[in-house]
Amino acid sequence: MRFSTLEELKELCKEESLSIGQLMVKEQALETGRTEIEVIGQMSAYYEVMKEAVHRGLSEDTTSRSGLTGKDAQRVSSYMDHTAPSLGAESCTAMAYSLAVSEVNASMGRIIATPTAGSCGIIPGVFVSTQERFRWEDSHMVYGLFAAGAIGYVIANNSFVSGAEGGCQAEVGSAIGMAAGALTELRGGTPEQSVHAVGLALKNSLGLICDPVGGLVEIPCIVRNGFGAVTALAASDMALAGVRSVIPSDEVIDVMLEVGSAMPEKHRETAKGGLAQTPTGRSIMNRLYGKGGQAIT
Amino acid sequence: MRFKDVFSIIGPSMIGPSSSHTAGAVRLGRCARQALGSSPEEAVIRFYGSFADTYMGHGTDLAITAGIMDYDTDDERIRDSIRLAANQGIAISFQSELKPGPHPNTAAILLRKGDRSVRMTGCSIGGGNIEMVGVNGFDVKFTAIYPTLLIYHRDRSGILAEITDIAKYTGINISYMEVDRKSRNGEALTVIESDQPFRHEAIARLELLPDVREISVIDLTIREEAR
Numbered sequence: 450m451r452f453s454t455l456e457e458l459k460e461l462c463k464e465e466s467l468s469i470g471q472l473m474v475k476e477q478a479l480e481t482g483r484t485e486i487e488v489i490g491q492m493s494a495y496y497e498v499m500k501e502a503v504h505r506g507l508s509e510d511t512t513s514r515s516g517l518t519g520k521d522a523q524r525v526s527s528y529m530d531h532t533a534p535s536l537g538a539e540s541c542t543a544m545a546y547s548l549a550v551s552e553v554n555a556s557m558g559r560i561i562a563t564p565t566a567g568s569c570g571i572i573p574g575v576f577v578s579t580q581e582r583f584r585w586e587d588s589h590m591v592y593g594l595f596a597a598g599a600i601g602y603v604i605a606n607n608s609f610v611s612g613a614e615g616g617c618q619a620e621v622g623s624a625i626g627m628a629a630g631a632l633t634e635l636r637g638g639t640p641e642q643s644v645h646a647v648g649l650a651l652k653n654s655l656g657l658i659c660d661p662v663g664g665l666v667e668i669p670c671i672v673r674n675g676f677g678a679v680t681a682l683a684a685s686d687m688a689l690a691g692v693r694s695v696i697p698s699d700e701v702i703d704v705m706l707e708v709g710s711a712m713p714e715k716h717r718e719t720a721k722g723g724l725a726q727t728p729t730g731r732s733i734m735n736r737l738y739g740k741g742g743q744a745i746t
Numbered sequence: 747m748r749f750k751d752v753f754s755i756i757g758p759s760m761i762g763p764s765s766s767h768t769a770g771a772v773r774l775g776r777c778a779r780q781a782l783g784s785s786p787e788e789a790v791i792r793f794y795g796s797f798a799d800t801y802m803g804h805g806t807d808l809a810i811t812a813g814i815m816d817y818d819t820d821d822e823r824i825r826d827s828i829r830l831a832a833n834q835g836i837a838i839s840f841q842s843e844l845k846p847g848p849h850p851n852t853a854a855i856l857l858r859k860g861d862r863s864v865r866m867t868g869c870s871i872g873g874g875n876i877e878m879v880g881v882n883g884f885d886v887k888f889t890a891i892y893p894t895l896l897i898y899h900r901d902r903s904g905i906l907a908e909i910t911d912i913a914k915y916t917g918i919n920i921s922y923m924e925v926d927r928k929s930r931n932g933e934a935l936t937v938i939e940s941d942q943p944f945r946h947e948a949i950a951r952l953e954l955l956p957d958v959r960e961i962s963v964i965d966l967t968i969r970e971e972a973r
Binding site for chain 2: 450558
């Protein structure tokens with residue numbers, strides 16, 4: 450890839466008069482020696498999996514293997530049928546779709562890791578709901594996924610995208626930044642506005658710890674995906690309105706690395722702290738693994 | 747760069763719930779299976795760190811078993827893999843280790859078929875990406891993103907030139923290469939990652955090189971059905 454920072458990505462787009470998505474398609478083809486049609490084909494297939502996951506999460510039994518979670522997307526969806534949600538219907542739909550995909554993941558269904566499985570709901574939630582709302586073509590969405598991928602590529606290589614390394618900010622936080630930047634481009638924003646959207650979004654999740662109950666990708670991961678979709682919409686709106694990330698987005702990514710590196714091990718996916726070690730978190734864990742068995746105390 | 751392309755960020759397509767504990771585990775299992783070259787009769791899996799703590803909840807046991815049967819990360823059969831493996835007569839056991847591994851998510855896999863066996867250690871580094879760190883006592887470091895060759899040979903001067911010469915004449919562009927040896931003039935392992943799949947001709951020529959003992963091909967880019 451010819452870029453390693455968001456600044457370089459933005460400048461390349463400017464020089465070559467390409468959107469972030471268009472540039473990433475070319476870079477990917479170049480990097481892998483495959484044709485642009487091939488790489489677009491693979492991403493299109495991934496988008497179909499995302500849409501299928503939204504559908505399954507809203508219609509099938511998504512009770513997880515542990516029995517701890519499931520069907521929250523369906524709860525939100527039926528609530529919307531008879532009550533006007535405070536969020537507004539559009540944001541609430543994005544939230545429901547995001548929960549749906551996360552619940553499919555927790556119940557061992559098929560999803561696309563974006564960038565990880567723990568954060569797999571946010572991009573489909575934002576993409577599928579806005580596609581329906583603005584009646585975008587699938588091909589438009591696929592370029593959007595390349596834009597999200599370009600942003601994630603920069604974050605992953607300059608910071609991290611796994612909870613075990615950098616906490617939830619690295620997973621859910623990165624996904625929100627990717628979704629916010631990509632949505633900004635899908636709605637006609639410039640690469641510069643997209644990059645601002647990333648910085649604005651990331652600042653809102655800095656410091657978020659990874660503290661899954663029982664070590665499972667369920668509590669609080671699933672609801673954080675729901676919240677994440679809403680935050681991505683908000684960050685994109687701010688950027689499209691002209692709000693700027695005064696601290697440049699690349700510097701915000703550096704902060705994520707700094708904060709994540711300083712994060713105690715107990716708050717990095719080990720289930721040794723945070724929500725996992727609350728009295729209720731511990732009792733759930735004991736119920737799942739039995740005292741002394743697969744204990745994570 | 748730890749993450750090399752767009753599909754290491756958007757992707758893989760996978761069965762949940764965890765890219766590191768499930769999808770990465772499938773790929774670790776597949777690496778070992780392909781290094782063995784066929785379906786094993788016996789598999790012993792030792793989990794370290796977070797894998798040891800949470801493998802049951804994440805289905806890491808199902809995932810690694812699926813990999814050992816050469817399934818890809820998004821195969822719906824992952825949910826039933828342990829039962830399917832038992833039906834195929836594969837004896838699988840899991841052990842949790844208390845001591846830490848080289849990474850929070852590490853598995854050591856021993857596969858055996860007849861008198862052939864392979865022992866591999868690998869880490870799941872996030873987003874379904876893996877790093878293999880040990881093969882049959884050799885220290886390695888490869889990601890299996892690309893088609894990978896494991897060439898077991900005797901340590902002697904000139905052998906690397908002979909290997910890369912064959913690569914040159916069979917159209918293999920080496921994207922990464924490493925060598926580890928157990929002793930001077932002793933057993934050595936050369937790992938080659940390539941941009942292209944390895945053709946039979948290239949492997950046949952490598953096998954004919956003096957002092958090359960054995961070659962394994964690991965290619966996670968090919969689906970099981972197409973193999």
